[in-house]
Amino acid sequence: DTGVSQNPRHKITKRGQNVTFRCDPISEHNRLYWYRQTLGQGPEFLTYFQNEAQLEKSRLLSDRFSAERPKGSFSTLEIQRTEQGDSAMYLCASSLPSGYPNTGELFFGEGSRLTVL
Amino acid sequence: SQQGEEDPQALSIQEGENATMNCSYKTSINNLQWYRQNSGRGLVHLILIRSNEREKHSGRLRVTLDTSKKSSSLLITASRAADTASYFCATRADSWGKLQFGAGTQVVVTP
Numbered sequence: 001d002t003g004v005s006q007n008p009r010h011k012i013t014k015r016g017q018n019v020t021f022r023c024d025p026i027s028e029h030n031r032l033y034w035y036r037q038t039l040g041q042g043p044e045f046l047t048y049f050q051n052e053a054q055l056e057k058s059r060l061l062s063d064r065f066s067a068e069r070p071k072g073s074f075s076t077l078e079i080q081r082t083e084q085g086d087s088a089m090y091l092c093a094s095s096l097p098s099g100y101p102n103t104g105e106l107f108f109g110e111g112s113r114l115t116v117l
Numbered sequence: 118s119q120q121g122e123e124d125p126q127a128l129s130i131q132e133g134e135n136a137t138m139n140c141s142y143k144t145s146i147n148n149l150q151w152y153r154q155n156s157g158r159g160l161v162h163l164i165l166i167r168s169n170e171r172e173k174h175s176g177r178l179r180v181t182l183d184t185s186k187k188s189s190s191l192l193i194t195a196s197r198a199a200d201t202a203s204y205f206c207a208t209r210a211d212s213w214g215k216l217q218f219g220a221g222t223q224v225v226v227t228p
Contacts, residue, residue, distance in 0.1 A: 004159070033215070042121075042205050042218035043160065056215055091159060104213055105150060108159035 002026060004109035006092050012115045013082055021077045021112040025094030032075050033106060034067055035091040043091055049075060082116045089113050121206045121219030129225045136193040138222040140206030141186075147212050149182055151191050154203045154221070163191075163204075196226045 005024040013019050025032050030051050035043035046065070047057045051072035064082075069075040079086055090113075093106035121142045130136050140149070148167045152160040164175045166182045166189065173180045179192040193200055203223045207216040 031213075035218075040220075042220045045215050045217060048215055093160075103165050104148070104209065105162040105165060106152075106160070106216060108152075108161070110159045 004092055004094055004107050006090075006109035006112050008112060009110065010113045010115075012117065014117050015082060015084060017082055018078065018080045019082055019114060020079075021090050021092075021114075023075045023077070023092030023094075023109060025074070025092070026107055027073075028096065029094035029107070030072065030097050031095040032069055033093045033095075034075070034077050035093065037089045037091055037111070038087075046077075079114070082114075084116045087114055087116045121208055121217065123204070123206060123219045123222040125222060126220070127223045127225075129227070130196055132197055132226055132228050134196055134226075136196050136200070136224055136226070138191050138204055138224070140189045140191070140219055142189075142206075142208045142219075143187065144208075144210060146184070146208045146210060147214075148209050149180075149189050150207045150209070150216065151178075151180060151189075152205045152207060152218075154205065156202075160205065193224075196224075198226050198228050200224060201226045 007022045033048040034046040037043045047067050049069040052069050064080045067077045089111040091111045093108045095106050096102040121140045124139045150165045151163045154160045164180050166173045166180050177194045182189045203221045205218050205221045207218045
């Protein structure tokens, strides 16, 4: 399977614990995005990378959230001191390098569902 | 914050009928994309329309874009039960920046 892979698929944790999610993008994609989605809502942008550079981070993202893409391949999203409001689906997506004929469509993984008790 | 708003929030139709959903956005865009999401799954790209285009077709999908009204519509013709999903519009302000998604339209197609 050469699609976007996310692990773990489900994570249940207690409030105050730290959690880390991993995303493996499609190998030739240099752009990687993280989104958060709650029930009944659309994906909310968190951050994105081009290769290892983090190009933009949402102002809504508190400093408890950190994302890395150290070698420009896989990425991790860490949430420190989790709160119940962090419960959501965390989606990762990747896309091809910019430029014609690429259209900039995102390829999404299946998501990592976080439940904070 | 989300850029787009879809209308209606939910749509229930029978197989064979057409489904139309609309998306309005707030700021100028480079392109607009539509995605589908089956329950509990990731999103799948359906179609992209650029700001200088007015209409595009892909199979049973037809997308229109009216930049003067900052709105787009997605039409699914001859719907099937397998089209049951949530549909999201997403906009991009520049050619390769972030995509911002709306809240989605939940479509249920009954046999």
